[in-house]
Every structure is written in structure tokens, then in C-alpha cells.
Amino acid sequence: MTSTSSTPAQERRVVTAIPGPKSQELHARKQAAVADGVGNVLPVYVRRAGGGVVEDVDGNHLIDFGSGIAVTSVGASAEAVVREATAQLADFTHTCFMVTPYEGYVKVAEELAALTPGDHAKKSALFNSGAEAVENAVKIARAHTGRQAVVVFDHGYHGRTNLTMALTSKSMPYKHSFGPFAPEVYRVPVAYPYRWLTGPENCAEEAAAQAIDQISKQVGAENVAAIVIEPVLGEGGFIEPAKGFLPRIAEFAKANGIVFVADEIQSGFCRTGQWFACEDEGIVPDLITTAKGIAGGLPLAAVTGRAEIMDAAHAGGLGGTYGGNPVACAGALGAIATMRELDLNAKAKRIEEIMKPRLAKIAENHPAIGDVRGRGAMIAIELVKPGTKEPDAELTGKVAKACHQAGLLILTTGTYGNVIRFLPPLVIGEELLGEGLDVLESAFAELA
Incomplete structure (x- = not known):
């Protein structure tokens, strides 16, 4: 059983004008x-x-055909999510993990370590939204590298906070009239096959060369803390970068000590037919950000990555009052179990x-x-x-x-x-x- 007894009949039915x-x-x-x-x-x-x-x-x-923007992948009333969250509600709704912790947070972090790409030691920190996850990934990368610059890509979307608005490409409606934005953010071309001027067959190689050239000349690779990219660009138009582009950028990051961050907030948790979209080309990111589909409709987000990078932030430097709320963690465990079971x-x-x-x-x-x-x-x-x-x-x-x-x-x-x-x-x-x-x-x- 995947849905609760209150799930509506699975049929299209139009009985009034819409909206009624x-x-x-x-x-x-x-x-x-x-x-x-x-x-x-x-x-x-x-x-x-x-x-x-x-x-x-x-x-x-x-x-x-919307899933609350890729959130309710397991359905909006999945039985395991409702069951686990309801049981947690009866026990306690909140203590703040930074004050008195609880097992649910730890279990979600363990699941993320098991599910995300790579067999290296991993750790996680939990938050409330995708934007929070991206912002904290940048904080962690800066702490780890001692650098400040962040590189993002044309057509990318990363959130609505001040920093993540700076990381986002599109002005209206996300950035218009809300500046000034956070500094030390640099934008480079992405391999958009349909719109690449010399054709899709040249897209990956040319876009990667242009991006790397701009980073090297305009920023300096030695100044870059993180490269942040969506393996499938969401708000930019569901753009799949041409094959070969993402591995080339990941290789450049590794060669230059740059933290490679895969923003899997919209594309993660089975959405593309794999647990995470970056797996399609065998990419193992240093950090991966998740949210949306993680908890079956409850607010939860995470940064997961290499333990030595995740541990770069000082004690007390990461967190938030509601981050990894126990009810949301219970929902996530129910959602992940449903993903596996079905x-x-x-x-x-x-x-x-x-x-x-x-x-x-x-x-x-x-x-x-x-x-x-x-x-x-x-x-x-x-x-x-x-x-x-x-x-x-x-x-x-x-x-x-x-x-x-x-x-x-x-x-x-x-x-x-x-x-x-x-x-x-x-x-x-x-x-x-x-x-x-x-x-x-x-x-x-x-x-x-």
C-alpha cells in the first residue's frame, strides 16, 4: 500500500470551471x-x-504532472511517510538537534551516506530547504579551502536567499529588485545542446573549454572554493548538459583543489531513474545538496559529502533551529523506504x-x-x-x-x-x- 485511505480516486474529474x-x-x-x-x-x-x-x-x-515541484515523488499521502511522521508527532515534535539530539537525524544521515555516490567516508548536515542546503555547501567549501570565489553556470537556479539569488541566473521573478547580492560569484557557460550555436555535437567540448578558460582567466582557479552545478538544470529549463561536459568540469575541479558541488535538489531521489542524476556519467561529487523529494512533502534538506570536507566547519558553525526536525526526518525515512520498496x-x-x-x-x-x-x-x-x-x-x-x-x-x-x-x-x-x-x-x- 502506497497511499492513505483518504487518497482521492485516481481519475481525472472536472465538475466546475477551474478554478471553481x-x-x-x-x-x-x-x-x-x-x-x-x-x-x-x-x-x-x-x-x-x-x-x-x-x-x-x-x-x-x-x-x-507537478508533484509540488518534484517534492511528492512518493505521492502526496504515501502510507509510510504518514505512518512514520504520525508516530513521531505523538512522541515529540521538536527539541532542536543542536540542543538535545535524537536518532532520526542520525538515521537520515546514515541513509544519505549509503545512497549518495562514492564509497568514501561521508557525513551530512540537515536543514529545511534547498536554498539553505546550497548556502551551507558554500560555507563548508569556503571553510575547507580557505578560498572565497564560487563558480556557477548559465541557466542555473539555486534558491531565493541572498547568496543563492546571486548563484541563480534568471532575474525575473527570482532576483528582480532584490539586490545587491552576495559578492565573489562568477557565472560561466553551460553545455545546452539545443541552443549551442555550433551544434549539439560540439557542445560538451566547447562549453567546457569556455567555462574553464573563463574561470582560469577571470577568477583564477586557485581562488575558487566551489563549483556548483545542477546535473540536470531545473528552473533553467530541464537542460541536460551535453555528455562529457560534467566529467570535464569535475576533473578540472579535482585538479585544482576546488570543491565540486552537485545540486541535486530537483533531480535527486529517483527523479531521473537513478538515486541521483550525477550517477549517469559516473560523477562522484565532493558535496551533494538534496531537498524536495527527500521527505515526501515535509521540509527537509541536506548537505552530504566527504567527511574531511564536511568537518571543515567549526563546531556550532552549521545548524539552525528547525534543521533536521524530527517529524521531517521520520517522513524522510518513510519516503526512502517507499522508494526502495516500490x-x-x-x-x-x-x-x-x-x-x-x-x-x-x-x-x-x-x-x-x-x-x-x-x-x-x-x-x-x-x-x-x-x-x-x-x-x-x-x-x-x-x-x-x-x-x-x-x-x-x-x-x-x-x-x-x-x-x-x-x-x-x-x-x-x-x-x-x-x-x-x-x-x-x-x-x-x-x-x-
């Missing part, structure tokens, strides 16, 4: 009470969710087997789809004006809206706002997955 009257009433209350800066992709207010379905307060059942890596690969051929077929009939890409259950299509590679953010928004109205929850992304990303829960039924693709195909047919 109850959602509209709640949204009016939200607008009066919640800051405008907190937006919504789709203002339907959720009553319950699980499996591959989100049910709203009006009784609509939406097929979920072999969610295999489920992610099966989702890819179903989705990619179907999306390729839709693309054959709709030249606005310029690229179909991704791995596992982290798949995307990039929309362009036919006959060009000019991004078509307007059409992207229209397709998303049509899907929402028909009961399919999808998300847009990308530096240019022209990518539709698909992040279904890894436990979604194949029938629902196929029906969701039917809805998408109908949306393109309607808008063509």
Missing part, C-alpha cells in the same frame, strides 16, 4: 491576507492529494519510456515543439516559433492554461519562460499518465 467557486472564494481571502509576492501557478485550493491526483475544494480531480528508479524509467515517444509524436505534428528532453520522470518540451529557435513563452502559457482548464496540472519553466516541464509523482498509474498526455495533445491541437 469555492477556490475563487478562498483566493479572494488569500489576496486580502497574503503578500502579493507569493504567487500561484493555478489558484485551485487543494482538499487532498495522493497517487497521481490532486483534488480541489470544488471536487475537481486534476492529474498531477523501486521508484524503475518507475521513473518506465515513465520516460511512456512519455518521451508520445511527446516526440506530438512534436512531429506541432513544429512549435523544438525539443523534447530529460530523463526518467524529469521530462520537458521547449516551445519555439516554428522554423526558428525563438522562444515562444506566449504559446507556452496558453498550452499550460488549456491543460489546467481540462484537469491536468503542469508547470512551465526555463530562462526564457518557454519550457513545459513534466514532474509526475513516481507512483502515478500508467492509465493516468496516458490520459494526461491525451489532454496535452488536445491542448496543442486546439491551439495550433
Whole structure:
């Protein structure tokens, strides 16, 4: 059993306009009470969710191709997550691990040591969010190396804190009007095959050469504490760097004493068909940051890495009041057990087997789809004006809206706002997955 008894029926059901009257009433209350800066992709207010379905307060059942942005990979009401978190709630909700510790935190750290790439000695520190994890990875790398500079990549996204906004490429909505940002951050090219000017076949070699040249000349490798990269770039548009690029950058980091940080916050925990996306090319990062899918919907994040690097920060230098909260740790242990029990890596690969051929077929009939890409259950299509590679953010928004109205929850992304990303829960039924693709195909047919 993977979901609780309150999980909604696993079917698409549209019984009102979307959003319906109850959602509209709640949204009016939200607008009066919640800051405008907190937006919504789709203002339907959720009553319950699980499996591959989100049910709203009006009784609509939406097929979920978003997973709360890759968070509810095991489903939004996974039985083991609910069971473990409920048991922990009955015992205690909080003590602060830095004051009086508890076993759940230690067990999560042990699981992370076992699951992350490499057979070296590893340690972890737990936090609340992906941005916190990235920020602490940078702190650890600086403490270990005695250096200050941090290198990141075009189209990268790493969070909304001041430092992680500096690490993030895209201005609107993440950085606009919020500066000044943290210094000593340097951005270099990434191997984006679809948009590499000399073609995808040259992308890996040329992008790596350009990135290394810029680091060497503009920063100085001896000044770089960390290179931080997403093995599959999330908010930038589900970009898979061309094969060979990531190993070359990792080799450069190793040769120059730079801490190589894999940001696996969106791509980790079975999302790409492996525990972590960096495994695809055999990369063993020095540090790996995780969050999102780690705890089945409860707020938890981690930095895991080589013990000697993780131990560089002085005692008391890492932590936070809620970091590694006992209830979130219990949820993580339930989520990881579910991933193993159901072999969610295999489920992610099966989702890819179903989705990619179907999306390729839709693309054959709709030249606005310029690229179909991704791995596992982290798949995307990039929309362009036919006959060009000019991004078509307007059409992207229209397709998303049509899907929402028909009961399919999808998300847009990308530096240019022209990518539709698909992040279904890894436990979604194949029938629902196929029906969701039917809805998408109908949306393109309607808008063509």
C-alpha cells in the first residue's frame, strides 16, 4: 500500500470551471491576507492529494504532472511517510538537534551516506530547504579551502536567499529588485545542446573549454572554493548538459583543489531513474545538496559529502533551529523506504519510456515543439516559433492554461519562460499518465 485511505480516486474529474467557486472564494481571502509576492501557478485550493491526483475544494480531480515541484515523488499521502511522521508527532515534535539530539537525524544521515555516490567516508548536515542546503555547501567549501570565489553556470537556479539569488541566473521573478547580492560569484557557460550555436555535437567540448578558460582567466582557479552545478538544470529549463561536459568540469575541479558541488535538489531521489542524476556519467561529487523529494512533502534538506570536507566547519558553525526536525526526518525515512520498496528508479524509467515517444509524436505534428528532453520522470518540451529557435513563452502559457482548464496540472519553466516541464509523482498509474498526455495533445491541437 502506497497511499492513505483518504487518497482521492485516481481519475481525472472536472465538475466546475477551474478554478471553481469555492477556490475563487478562498483566493479572494488569500489576496486580502497574503503578500502579493507569493504567487500561484493555478489558484485551485487543494482538499487532498495522493497517487497521481490532486483534488480541489470544488471536487475537481486534476492529474498531477507537478508533484509540488518534484517534492511528492512518493505521492502526496504515501502510507509510510504518514505512518512514520504520525508516530513521531505523538512522541515529540521538536527539541532542536543542536540542543538535545535524537536518532532520526542520525538515521537520515546514515541513509544519505549509503545512497549518495562514492564509497568514501561521508557525513551530512540537515536543514529545511534547498536554498539553505546550497548556502551551507558554500560555507563548508569556503571553510575547507580557505578560498572565497564560487563558480556557477548559465541557466542555473539555486534558491531565493541572498547568496543563492546571486548563484541563480534568471532575474525575473527570482532576483528582480532584490539586490545587491552576495559578492565573489562568477557565472560561466553551460553545455545546452539545443541552443549551442555550433551544434549539439560540439557542445560538451566547447562549453567546457569556455567555462574553464573563463574561470582560469577571470577568477583564477586557485581562488575558487566551489563549483556548483545542477546535473540536470531545473528552473533553467530541464537542460541536460551535453555528455562529457560534467566529467570535464569535475576533473578540472579535482585538479585544482576546488570543491565540486552537485545540486541535486530537483533531480535527486529517483527523479531521473537513478538515486541521483550525477550517477549517469559516473560523477562522484565532493558535496551533494538534496531537498524536495527527500521527505515526501515535509521540509527537509541536506548537505552530504566527504567527511574531511564536511568537518571543515567549526563546531556550532552549521545548524539552525528547525534543521533536521524530527517529524521531517521520520517522513524522510518513510519516503526512502517507499522508494526502495516500490523501486521508484524503475518507475521513473518506465515513465520516460511512456512519455518521451508520445511527446516526440506530438512534436512531429506541432513544429512549435523544438525539443523534447530529460530523463526518467524529469521530462520537458521547449516551445519555439516554428522554423526558428525563438522562444515562444506566449504559446507556452496558453498550452499550460488549456491543460489546467481540462484537469491536468503542469508547470512551465526555463530562462526564457518557454519550457513545459513534466514532474509526475513516481507512483502515478500508467492509465493516468496516458490520459494526461491525451489532454496535452488536445491542448496543442486546439491551439495550433
